[in-house]
Amino acid sequence: MQAKPGPRERLLSATRELTYSQGAHVGLDAILRAAQVARRSVYQHFGGKDRLVAEALDTTETLTRLRAVMAAAGDDPAARVLAAFDDLRTMTADPSFRGCRYTAAELALPAADHPVHVVVRDYKRELHEVFETELTRLGHPDAVLGATQLVVLIDGVLALAVTRPASDPALAARPLAEMIVAGTAR
Structure with missing residues (x-):
């Protein structure tokens, strides 16, 4: 028992x-x-x-999933970043998907001193660092900006997947992610 x-x-x-x-x-x-x-x-x-x-709002599970998806893509930094976008498509297609729990909590709790804000901002910072590390390994011309662009793109995918799920935003975002990874998005 x-x-x-x-x-x-x-x-x-x-x-x-x-x-x-x-x-x-x-x-x-x-x-x-x-x-x-x-x-x-x-x-x-x-x-x-x-x-x-x-x-x-523990972020361990979410970050562990991201790192596992990226690790499964091999050692190439570009493939690792793009694998995260492929996983977004899987996540957002799940019928139980209701958006980004972190962004939703951040927006729902406007009191500046609410402890949720620290958790969410730490999570977004760590997400940025994961992508910045990969872009740096890739030799990206501006890894900080590129990582910010990737996080913005992910936030957009997660929001649009709730408001317009039939639009398949993760699929639409992948070519943009490819441009960011290639350093051609400015």
């Missing part, structure tokens, strides 16, 4: 699921029901809902 996860893990799991399906403003009562825990557990483990939502 497998042990049931503890209250902290159940809270994180329920919050990840509900904030993705219903948005970052999902009520604490809904999270508590889904996690099957008492209200005091939120305050014991997280100090409140804001910190719970921030911790539930």
Whole structure:
């Protein structure tokens, strides 16, 4: 018999699921029901809902997936970056896809001091660094700008995949990503 996860893990799991399906403003009562825990557990483990939502936005899984996709593409930096765009097509075609959980949380929680903003900005910085590293390895003429362009393109794909999924934005973005990688996009 497998042990049931503890209250902290159940809270994180329920919050990840509900904030993705219903948005970052999902009520604490809904999270508590889904996690099957008492209200005091939120305050014991997280100090409140804001910190719970921030911790539930753990970026480890997303960045691990990106790195695995890139590693599977081999050692060529261009192929590695473009593999990330191919994976975007797979992700956005999934019927359960609801957009970028990080951008959605950032936009839904306007209070400047909300802890979610730190998590999201760290994630976007790390995403930028992953692409900047590959573009630098490639000898790109402006790896910083190129990485910024790739992140902008990814953000656009993730947004358009929600608002106009039939347009297949990941497929439309791939040639633009190729231009960025080649250093011809200015």
